Amino acid sequence: MDLTPLALSLRVAALATALAIGVGVPLAWLLARKSFPGRDVVSVLVVLPMVLPPTVLGYGLLVLLGRQGPVDPVIRALFGEGLVFTPAAAVVAAFVAATPFLVRAAQGGFEQLDVAYEEAARTLGRREFAVFLTVTAPLAWRGIAAGIALCFARAIGEFGATLMLAGNIPGRTQTASVAIYDAVQAGRIEQATSLALALATVAGAALLLLARVGRGARW
Amino acid sequence: MIVTVDVQRTLGPFHLNVTFAAPAGITALFGPSGSGKTLTLRCITGLLTPDGGRVALGQRVLYDRSAGVDLATRDRHIGYVFQHYALFPHLNAAANIGYGLHELSPADRSARVKELLEMVGLTGFADRHPQQLSGGQQQRVALARALAPGPDLILLDEPFAAIDSFVRDHLREQLRAIHARTEVPMILVTHDVDDVRRLADTVVLYGHGTVLEVGATSDVLARREAQAQAYPA
Numbered sequence A: 001m002d003l004t005p006l007a008l009s010l011r012v013a014a015l016a017t018a019l020a021i022g023v024g025v026p027l028a029w030l031l032a033r034k035s036f037p038g039r040d041v042v043s044v045l046v047v048l049p050m051v052l053p054p055t056v057l058g059y060g061l062l063v064l065l066g067r068q069g070p071v072d073p074v075i076r077a078l079f080g081e082g083l084v085f086t087p088a089a090a091v092v093a094a095f096v097a098a099t100p101f102l103v104r105a106a107q108g109g110f111e112q113l114d115v116a117y118e119e120a121a122r123t124l125g126r127r128e129f130a131v132f133l134t135v136t137a138p139l140a141w142r143g144i145a146a147g148i149a150l151c152f153a154r155a156i157g158e159f160g161a162t163l164m165l166a167g168n169i170p171g172r173t174q175t176a177s178v179a180i181y182d183a184v185q186a187g188r189i190e191q192a193t194s195l196a197l198a199l200a201t202v203a204g205a206a207l208l209l210l211a212r213v214g215r216g217a218r219w
Numbered sequence B: 001m002i003v004t005v006d007v008q009r010t011l012g013p014f015h016l017n018v019t020f021a022a023p024a025g026i027t028a029l030f031g032p033s034g035s036g037k038t039l040t041l042r043c044i045t046g047l048l049t050p051d052g053g054r055v056a057l058g059q060r061v062l063y064d065r066s067a068g069v070d071l072a073t074r075d076r077h078i079g080y081v082f083q084h085y086a087l088f089p090h091l092n093a094a095a096n097i098g099y100g101l102h103e104l105s106p107a108d109r110s111a112r113v114k115e116l117l118e119m120v121g122l123t124g125f126a127d128r129h130p131q132q133l134s135g136g137q138q139q140r141v142a143l144a145r146a147l148a149p150g151p152d153l154i155l156l157d158e159p160f161a162a163i164d165s166f167v168r169d170h171l172r173e174q175l176r177a178i179h180a181r182t183e184v185p186m187i188l189v190t191h192d193v194d195d196v197r198r199l200a201d202t203v204v205l206y207g208h209g210t211v212l213e214v215g216a217t218s219d220v221l222a223r224r225e226a227q228a229q230a231y232p233a
Helices: A004-033 A039-051 A054-065 A072-079 A087-112 A115-123 A128-139 A141-156 A160-166 A176-185 A189-215 B037-045 B093-101 B106-119 B135-147 B165-182 B193-199 B217-230
Strands: B003-011 B014-022 B026-030 B052-057 B060-064 B078-081 B153-157 B186-190 B202-206 B211-216
Touching (some): A004 A039, A004 A087, A004 A128, A004 A189, A039 A087, A054 A087, A054 A160, A087 A160, A115 B078, A128 A141, A141 A189, A160 A176, A176 A189, B003 B037, B014 B037, B014 B202, B014 B211, B026 B037, B037 B052, B037 B153, B037 B186, B078 B135, B093 B135, B106 B135, B135 B165, B165 B193, B186 B193, B211 B217
Parallel strands (some): B026 B186, B026 B202, B153 B186
Antiparallel strands (some): B003 B014, B202 B211
16 A cells, blocks of 8 residues: 555644744734734634635635745745745645644634733733743643644645645656545546545544543643 | 722723722722722733733832833733632642742742641641631631742732631631741732731722722721711711
8 A cells, every 4th residue: 555645644733733832822822811903803814714625725725825926936036946836836735724723723722811920921021922931831731732633634634725726647746635536537446545544534533633632721 | 018909991881981090018908899809910910911901019110111121921920819719620739839939949949838838727737628628728728829939919819718717717817927928018908908908908998990099007997987877877
């Protein structure tokens, strides 16, 4: 059995989740704690990828980041090549599709947290970032962890947007979900079955980990 | 050190407009629920920005709308004991108390924490988490935590409201003793006249968003009693 697509999926999902944590956690905190102009618009933009068909998402990314897209010159200046049909494109597609899950769950975690804890930390002389690291994040950990697990599970299963933006290049951009589609189309049922089982196992493991984190909390 | 407070703040339909000076000692903001006492504490500590006015601790201006001064809460050096204490549930008593001592070395920090635990009578409770402490013990950890960084002022929001009545007197005495020992001025919010009688040197009597009267506790309470006798309810 060729494990290349599965290995690529794991790498793509891990990178996309890491990016999602960097962008999504601060964003979730902002949405939960601050009021700013355009907050509702940001809130809608965050959720939109959850409700749009992945093909719309992929098409949108293609228009935005593709060869004729407005961002293409910036990408070429920075990396020397375009994004479309590269492994990085698979990461971008998974990131956009999966980050909303992280933001929603983490935002819920922050909203459930009594602001008095953060206020107490401020009266004790701590800076905002220290307050976040020592009080907010540990106390909202369950929401954040749930978000990370959901995000990873969604990222590893990403199909539609990935196919449109990264294509289906075996060994380069062919992730497990795309390889399954490819195998079914070509009648390679055995390969499709084993990859599908492997993918379900990995996503299931992420969700199991989430359930354990939820139970193992000390408060 | 005299704390001077002059703040205006509108919150929905509620208007807060209070002016008073609290001398050293214990000052009680006394009045019915919803009269703006907690709001005043929040303005003093900077957790809420007033619409206008001025707050100063002795010569140190914390907030002055017309001068454009508005110190961040972390720079005000004011300890705050929240109504439900807001002890960090993921930290034990010692770590709660040491939280504001982040600039000290670990050795100095643990020495200071030990000293504070002893002062509030909780030696031996360092490793307990907040949920393993009684209400009175939680209150004392919260007080120790607020005192730890050596603040210029301590604010206490209804410190005895969540305490069983039979330990309340004991805790009031302990608060007085801690005040005598640290000499940190304290402003406490209460709607219980017993808190005022037993703790406060000065009373600020609150009506609906305004200060009705400021004075020495004995004077203010005597006048109120005289009024109550002249105009029985």
